[in-house]
Structures are given as C-alpha cells and as structure tokens.
Amino acid sequence: MTAPLRVGIAGLGTVGAGTVRVLTAHRDEIARRSGRAIDIVAVSARDAGKDRGIDLSGVSWTDDPLTLAANPDVDAVVELIGGSEGVAKTLCETALTNGKHVITANKALIAHHGQALAVAAEEAGVALAFEAAVAGGIPILKALREGLAANAISRVYGILNGTCNYILTEMRDTGREFDDVLAEAQAEGYAEADPGFDIDGVDAAHKLAILASLAFGTQIDFTSVHVEGIRHISPVDLAFAKELGFGIKLLGIATETVAGIEQRVHPCMVPLDAPINHVDGVFNAVVAEGDFVDRVMMEGRGAGAGPTASAVVADIIDIARGNMVPGFARKAVELAPPRPISMAAYRGCYYLRFEVVDKPGVFGGIAQALGAHNVSMESIIQRARDPGEPVPVVMTTHDTLESDMIAAVDAIAALDAVVMTPRIIRIEDL
Amino acid sequence: MTAPLRVGIAGLGTVGAGTVRVLTAHRDEIARRSGRAIDIVAVSARDAGKDRGIDLSGVSWTDDPLTLAANPDVDAVVELIGGSEGVAKTLCETALTNGKHVITANKALIAHHGQALAVAAEEAGVALAFEAAVAGGIPILKALREGLAANAISRVYGILNGTCNYILTEMRDTGREFDDVLAEAQAEGYAEADPGFDIDGVDAAHKLAILASLAFGTQIDFTSVHVEGIRHISPVDLAFAKELGFGIKLLGIATETVAGIEQRVHPCMVPLDAPINHVDGVFNAVVAEGDFVDRVMMEGRGAGAGPTASAVVADIIDIARGNMVPGFARKAVELAPPRPISMAAYRGCYYLRFEVVDKPGVFGGIAQALGAHNVSMESIIQRARDPGEPVPVVMTTHDTLESDMIAAVDAIAALDAVVMTPRIIRIEDL
Numbered sequence: 001m002t003a004p005l006r007v008g009i010a011g012l013g014t015v016g017a018g019t020v021r022v023l024t025a026h027r028d029e030i031a032r033r034s035g036r037a038i039d040i041v042a043v044s045a046r047d048a049g050k051d052r053g054i055d056l057s058g059v060s061w062t063d064d065p066l067t068l069a070a071n072p073d074v075d076a077v078v079e080l081i082g083g084s085e086g087v088a089k090t091l092c093e094t095a096l097t098n099g100k101h102v103i104t105a106n107k108a109l110i111a112h113h114g115q116a117l118a119v120a121a122e123e124a125g126v127a128l129a130f131e132a133a134v135a136g137g138i139p140i141l142k143a144l145r146e147g148l149a150a151n152a153i154s155r156v157y158g159i160l161n162g163t164c165n166y167i168l169t170e171m172r173d174t175g176r177e178f179d180d181v182l183a184e185a186q187a188e189g190y191a192e193a194d195p196g197f198d199i200d201g202v203d204a205a206h207k208l209a210i211l212a213s214l215a216f217g218t219q220i221d222f223t224s225v226h227v228e229g230i231r232h233i234s235p236v237d238l239a240f241a242k243e244l245g246f247g248i249k250l251l252g253i254a255t256e257t258v259a260g261i262e263q264r265v266h267p268c269m270v271p272l273d274a275p276i277n278h279v280d281g282v283f284n285a286v287v288a289e290g291d292f293v294d295r296v297m298m299e300g301r302g303a304g305a306g307p308t309a310s311a312v313v314a315d316i317i318d319i320a321r322g323n324m325v326p327g328f329a330r331k332a333v334e335l336a337p338p339r340p341i342s343m344a345a346y347r348g349c350y351y352l353r354f355e356v357v358d359k360p361g362v363f364g365g366i367a368q369a370l371g372a373h374n375v376s377m378e379s380i381i382q383r384a385r386d387p388g389e390p391v392p393v394v395m396t397t398h399d400t401l402e403s404d405m406i407a408a409v410d411a412i413a414a415l416d417a418v419v420m421t422p423r424i425i426r427i428e429d430l
Numbered sequence: 431m432t433a434p435l436r437v438g439i440a441g442l443g444t445v446g447a448g449t450v451r452v453l454t455a456h457r458d459e460i461a462r463r464s465g466r467a468i469d470i471v472a473v474s475a476r477d478a479g480k481d482r483g484i485d486l487s488g489v490s491w492t493d494d495p496l497t498l499a500a501n502p503d504v505d506a507v508v509e510l511i512g513g514s515e516g517v518a519k520t521l522c523e524t525a526l527t528n529g530k531h532v533i534t535a536n537k538a539l540i541a542h543h544g545q546a547l548a549v550a551a552e553e554a555g556v557a558l559a560f561e562a563a564v565a566g567g568i569p570i571l572k573a574l575r576e577g578l579a580a581n582a583i584s585r586v587y588g589i590l591n592g593t594c595n596y597i598l599t600e601m602r603d604t605g606r607e608f609d610d611v612l613a614e615a616q617a618e619g620y621a622e623a624d625p626g627f628d629i630d631g632v633d634a635a636h637k638l639a640i641l642a643s644l645a646f647g648t649q650i651d652f653t654s655v656h657v658e659g660i661r662h663i664s665p666v667d668l669a670f671a672k673e674l675g676f677g678i679k680l681l682g683i684a685t686e687t688v689a690g691i692e693q694r695v696h697p698c699m700v701p702l703d704a705p706i707n708h709v710d711g712v713f714n715a716v717v718a719e720g721d722f723v724d725r726v727m728m729e730g731r732g733a734g735a736g737p738t739a740s741a742v743v744a745d746i747i748d749i750a751r752g753n754m755v756p757g758f759a760r761k762a763v764e765l766a767p768p769r770p771i772s773m774a775a776y777r778g779c780y781y782l783r784f785e786v787v788d789k790p791g792v793f794g795g796i797a798q799a800l801g802a803h804n805v806s807m808e809s810i811i812q813r814a815r816d817p818g819e820p821v822p823v824v825m826t827t828h829d830t831l832e833s834d835m836i837a838a839v840d841a842i843a844a845l846d847a848v849v850m851t852p853r854i855i856r857i858e859d860l
Binding site: 018021022025026029030032033035131137138139142143146147148149150151152217275278279290291292293294295296297298299300301306307309310311312313314317318321322323324325329330334 | 448451452455456459460462463561567568569572573576577578579580581582647705708709720721722723724725726727728729730731736737739740741742743744747748751752753754755759760761764
C-alpha cells in the first residue's frame with residue numbers, strides 16, 4: 001500500500017471539527033477506497049484547550065496556521081479559516097508554493113483569487129480542491145468537471161444559499177414578514193447575527209461565479225455578478241406569485257450566450273411545477289443544462305458541519321487516489337477571459353407590484369410609462385378598491401429589456417398616485 | 431500533449447451513434463479537458479450502409495465486434511451492444527484480457543457479471559467503467575464512488591426506469607388505465623414493443639443491484655433483488671393514494687441494516703411532499719443517504735441517446751485523464767460477499783385495497799384475518815355502498831412484517847365477500 005496522505009487542517013470550527021470526525025469515523029473504509037491511509041498529522045486553531053468533541057491525541061498542534069504550509073510532514077493543507085484575504089489566502093498561497101495540495105471550503109477566497117491559486121497549484125504540480133465551497137455536500141463541482149464533461153453547458157443555476165431559501169420557504173408557508181422570519185432564523189442558528197452576506201446575495205454570488213467558471217471554461221468573474229438579495233420580498237409577493245402560478249426563490253443563474261456570459265443572483269419567480277421550486281427549507285440545489293444530457297438537478301444540504309466535511313473529505317480522497325483533474329475542469333492557464341454581459345442588456349418577463357391611490361388617470365399614467373419604454377403587459381391583478389386608499393396593483397410583462405423595465409419603473413415611481421417604491425421580480429423561464 | 435486515447439465502439443444504435451456525435455461535436459473541448467485527444471479509430475455494427483447521420487470517414491469498420499478487442503490500435507472498447515450474455519460479454523472479457531479499457535452502458539451485463547469483469551479489469555490494470563448503465567445521464571455512480579466517498583451510505587433509492595415513471599405520471603394526471611397508457615407510450619417510443627423488461631421492474635432491478643454494490647461495498651447481488659412491476663397499479667390506487675397524502679412511484683430501494691442488505695423494486699406510496707414524488711415523466715432520480723452528507727438527490731434523464739452518450743463519454747474522458755478509481759469504488763477483490771435479507775423479513779406500513787360485496791360479517795372477517803396475522807390497521811376508507819354491489823375498501827396499516835401481511839392478505843382473499851385479488855402497495859418512509 002502507498003504511504004499515507006498526511007493532512008494538516010487549519011481551522012477547527014464546525015467544519016474543521018466535522019472534517020476530523022469524518023476522517024476518524026471512516027478511517028479504515030476511506031483507506032480502502034483511497035488505496036492508502038489518510039492521516040491527520042497537524043492542526044491549527046486558536047484555542048487548544050477548547051472541547052470540540054474530537055480526539056486529536058498524537059496530532060501536532062499550532063496556533064499559527066502558516067506553520068502548516070511549512071511543515072515537511074504535511075502533504076495536503078485543508079484551509080477552513082475563511083475570508084477572502086488575510087491568513088486564509090496567505091496559507092493557501094504558501095502551501096501551494098511549498099508543493100502541498102490545498103483543499104478549501106472557502107467560497108469567498110476562490111471567488112476572488114481562485115484563478116491565481118489554481119495557476120499556482122498547476123505550477124507546483126499539486127491540487128487545488130474546493131468542492132465544499134459550492135453547495136456544501138452536493139458534489140456539483142465534480143459533476144460539472146467530470147460527470148457532465150461531455151457536454152457544452154448552456155446554463156447553470158441554483159438555490160445556493162440555504163438561509164435565504166429557509167426564510168422564503170417560511171414566509172411562503174406561514175405568511176409572515178421577512179424581518180420576523182429572519183429574527184427567528186437567527187435565533188435557531190439558520191442565519192448569522194450579521195446576515196447581510198447571506199440575505200443580500202453575496203454568498204450565492206461567490207458560488208455562482210465559481211459554477212460559471214467551471215461550466216463555461218472562463219476565468220472566475222465575481223465582480224460582474226449582478227446581485228440582489230431578498231430583503232424586499234414581502235409575503236404579499238409570495239401570495240401573488242402563487243396566484244400567478246409561481247414560487248419565489250433566490251437563484252443564482254449563469255447563462256452563456258453568443259453575446260457573453262450573464263451572471264445574476266436575485267429573487268426569481270419560478271413555475272410552481274419547476275423541479276427547483278420543490279427545493280425547500282435549508283436545502284440547496286443546482287441545475288445544469290447540457291447539450292447532450294439535457295437537465296440534471298442535484299439537491300442536498302448546502303451547509304453544516306456534516307455536509308461540508310463530506311465534500312472536504314471527498315476532495316482529500318480524490319487527492320489520495322491520485323485523481324488530479326484540474327479544479328476548474330481544464331488548466332487554469334487555459335481558462336478563457338471573462339465575457340461579461342451588462343445586466344441592462346438582460347431580457348425577460350417581469351412581475352411588478354405597485355401601491356397606488358386609486359384616482360382618475362392613475363392607470364393611464366402607468367400604461368403610458370410602460371408604453372413609452374417598450375414594456376408590454378401580459379396580465380394585471382387588482383382587487384379590492386377603496387377610493388382614496390392605496391391598493392396593490394400587480395402586473396406581469398411580456399419579454400422586456402432590463403434597461404427599459406428600470407426606466408419604466410422609475411417613471412411609474414414618480415407618479416403622484418404611486419405611494420410605494422415599485423417592486424420588480426424577474427420571471428424565469430425554467 | 432499525451433498521445434490520443436484510441437477508442438473502438440461496438441454497436442451503433444441510438445447510444446452508439448450518440449456517442450460518436452458527442453465525441454465529434456466536442457472534439458476540441460474534450461481534448462482540452464482530457465489533456466489529450468480522444469480518437470474514434472474503429473467501430474463495429476451490422477449494417478455499414480445504414481445512414482446514422484454521423485461521419486465515420488477514416489474510421490475502420492468491422493461487422494465482428496470481437497475484432498475490436500484484438501485490434502492493436504484500440505486502447506479502449508465501448509460496448510453498446512446490450513444483453514447480459516453472448517457477444518457483449520465475450521467482447522468485454524476479451525478486451526479486458528487484452529489490456530484494453532472497457533466502457534459499457536449495459537446494465538444487464540454489469541448486474542450479472544460486473545464482479546468478474548471488474549476483477550478481470552484489475553488484473554489487467556485497466557478500467558471497467560459503466561456510469562451509463564445506471565440512470566442514464568445522471569452521474570450518480572461517480573457521486574457514490576467519489577463525491578460522497580466520505581460517507582457511510584445507509585440507503586440508496588430511486589426512480590430507475592423512465593418508462594414506468596412516465597406511465598405512472600400519465601395515469602395520475604389523466605386517470606387513464608395502465609393498458610391504455612402503455613399502448614400510448616409504445617406508440618410514442620417511450621416503451622418497447624416488448625415492455626416486460628421495463629414494466630415488470632427487471633431493468634430497475636439491474637440498476638439497483640449496481641447502486642447497492644457501490645453504496646455498500648458488497649458484491650453485486652442481482653438475484654436477491656425482490657422485484658415487482660407496475661402492471662397491477664390502477665388509477666383507483668393513484669386516486670386513493672392522493673387522498674391519503676401519497677404519490678405512487680416505482681422505486682428501487684437498497685438499505686443496509688445490521689441484519690444485511692435489503693434490495694427491492696416495487697411500486698411505493700411516497701409522501702406527496704417527498705422530493706422524489708416531484709420527479710415526473712421520463713425523468714429518473716436517485717437519492718443517497720449518507721451519515722455525514724444526509725440526503726442528496728440527483729435527477730435527470732435516465733435514457734435516450736444524448737443523456738446515455740453523455741455518461742459514456744464522461745467515462746471515456748475519465749480514462750483519458752488517467753482517473754482510475756475502481757468502478758465499484760474499491761478493488762473488486764475487496765468487495766464484501768452479499769448479505770441478502772429475505773423480503774419476508776421486511777417491515778413497513780402497507781396500503782391495501784379490496785373489492786368486497788357488502789354483506790353482514792364481511793368486515794368482521796377482514797378484521798379477524800388482519801388481527802390473526804398481527805396486522806394493525808391505521809386508517810380505512812370506504813365510500814359509496816350499494817348493498818350487494820362490490821365496493822372498494824382501502825386500508826393503511828401500522829408497521830407490519832411482510833410475511834404477516836402476505837398471510838393476512840391470503841386469508842382475506844379467501845373470504846367469500848372479497849371479489850378481487852387484494853392489492854397491496856408498500857408505504858415508504860422517505
């Protein structure tokens with residue numbers, strides 16, 4: 001049997017401890033599958049005394065993660081510190097330079113520096129593996145890189161943030177307001193104390209940029225992702241959506257067209273019977289559309305110690321087995337330059353919701369604003385009217401250019417009778 | 431760049447022609463991903479003159495597939511002939527013995543002879559790859575073997591036959607009878623002229639046996655799979671199921687318990703909100719439950735030229751890349767012996783449907799039969815009664831031993847007032 005793969009783990013939070021737990025619990029079976037043992041030889045974390053419920057006897061301990069990158073006994077460094085800059089980045093860079101494989105769950109790091117790190121890994125002839133960075137336990141990167149490698153992927157999209165999906169599912173099922181459900185999610189540990197990273201779509205955007213790179217063979221282009229979160233979604237929107245035959249999901253969507261690559265994260269209206277609309281609660285799902293395979297959807301837990309550690313350890317096993325498929329499916333130096341498309345050039349159907357005071361001429365004003373900006377209405381819902389009271393008006397449009405839609409909504413918002421910032425939600429053709 | 435991988439394709443039916451199409455359409459991109467070109471150097475099929483819409487100029491043609499196994503210019507043989515015995519088997523055996531990689535979409539062959547073929551591949555130091563044998567384009571074998579390799583899998587189950595799923599979906603949505611929908615499916619090409627292989631569950635059983643081997647690290651044990659098909663499902667059952675909160679799906683389910691490994695293919699009642707219940711039409715889906723990752727579901731097209739060729743070519747790319755993970759996730763010689771559990775020892779809840787002529791004492795007789803065999807009723811539905819006319823009676827049970835259930839149903843069937851063979855459908859806890 002080959003010599004063991006010697007692993008150093010930086011960061012012993014939930015995922016780090018989970019990774020130790022997996023490697024310990026399935027030590028023999030993992031060795032059988034890998035053809036060699038996987039030994040944890042070193043760990044780094046701040047507090048050596050803290051009880052993490054894991055046995056680290058015989059494992060070298062350091063409070064400086066960078067020493068793992070220099071440790072001659074370490075073949076592979078597992079980076080579970082987090083953050084796109086600082087020590088996580090330095091650790092990965094140094095480890096790669098020193099000829100050590102790097103496994104990370106750090107989506108922000110990969111979204112910002114994946115290209116440079118992958119090039120460094122190739123120069124050193126080692127692996128940069130980051131399955132855990134996207135959709136937790138779902139082996140979607142492996143699927144795009146290997147299982148679906150025979151296909152040209154035209155679109156990849158998914159529910160990439162469990163916190164948002166949990167909140168939207170709760171709002172839909174209970175009719176409660178966003179703030180209320182968020183507070184509950186925070187109390188239950190499904191949302192961070194500082195939730196912006198999740199609910200404003202940044203976390204999903206990190207993951208989408210990684211997926212797009214793998215799907216289309218282009219360098220990661222995080223800065224071009226159009227990002228909107230779910231703060232403005234109201235239970236009213238979820239109810240109207242249902243009436244119109246839609247659910248509302250925060251999706252990350254990357255599409256390749258002749259004009260370039262479109263990457264966007266925002267709340268979407270999706271058909272009630274679309275497979276992704278059935279993915280509820282904290283679950284994530286990713287759909288890939290390939291020219292031969294058609295649609296493949298993968299669903300599972302996108303976060304948490306167990307699922308994330310499952311992905312981290314799968315990467316370690318791949319390295320132990322000698323599977324050295326490049327992280328981005330082809331050599332990083334061969335990835336094409338980004339080809340971003342401006343969101344203003346996006347075309348699609350829209351859901352609009354206004355609050356208007358019903359007085360003479362208001363609908364004429366709205367209709368005029370829409371017409372002046374080439375927006376063609378498909379349906380309209382307006383119910384209870386109490387003269388003088390604000391009433392919600394909901395419309396859906398035919399295929400419309402985003403820049404026209406924005407201009408029309410700005411014009412409508414400026415009307416006297418419109419009393420709330422109009423809400424728009426894009427309707428997806430899934 | 432490494433020398434091209436030279437491929438010989440045996441069988442140019444739908445999937446064979448599809449494989450040629452994928453390798454031709456994405457030749458450059460596949461070379462980029464593989465780090466080397468993949469060249470089709472030889473094909474075999476019966477009719478050289480037939481127009482398959484593919485360009486095979488410059489490719490050596492033979493009508494004897496076995497010559498591919500002897501061709502010194504062929505590095506890898508793609509077996510797309512089909513059948514568990516005969517030329518397909520001989521071709522694979524000979525190719526492996528001659529040190530050629532083998533890629534196959536042949537589920538029957540792998541279910542019956544996968545163990546021996548995998549051992550032969552290991553002895554020769556080549557790959558035996560069969561992703562296309564299970565669930566078409568869904569890269570589920572790779573997921574079990576690699577992406578979820580960190581987990582102990584406790585259960586794997588799925589919709590493994592698109593024909594059955596299409597028929598059950600149509601029956602549910604239209605209320606039509608099985609025979610009627612089958613005839614239509616045959617006319618539309620979703621079902622074979624001789625449909626028994628699909629609708630009696632054999633095809634799903636082949637796939638389940640392969641999945642179970644990969645999931646649990648045991649030798650394939652096709653003969654132990656309990657198999658029932660969908661011929662006896664009636665629209666009445668689908669309607670009652672819905673009323674009780676269930677859908678009906680033909681599932682293959684493999685579970686590992688301390689007592690052994692249970693493998694069964696039969697119609698199942700699944701909760702209406704279970705993710706797998708939303709998988710409709712010809713789509714397949716596989717769910718794997720791992721101790722760290724929890725539940726992962728993968729959904730996609732389980733058949734057809736494009737999806738199947740997608741899986742075949744993914745295997746070829748893996749081989750070209752030098753990815754040599756054993757087909758069954760560990761060395762075939764290390765696979766554990768089968769540990770089958772008899773279906774009689776299965777425990778679960780059941781749906782029962784009788785037709786009874788409503789006369790005094792009939793319910794007493796049924797209740798007595800159930801009680802005598804330790805079957806405890808959970809609910810009962812009986813509606814319109816017309817004295818003297820047969821009426822359907824539907825019951826669900828609490829947790830029951832299969833052998834008790836069979837005995838109780840036999841006793842009930844023997845009652846004078848029971849006019850139809852009682853139907854049982856197992857209710858799954860998913």
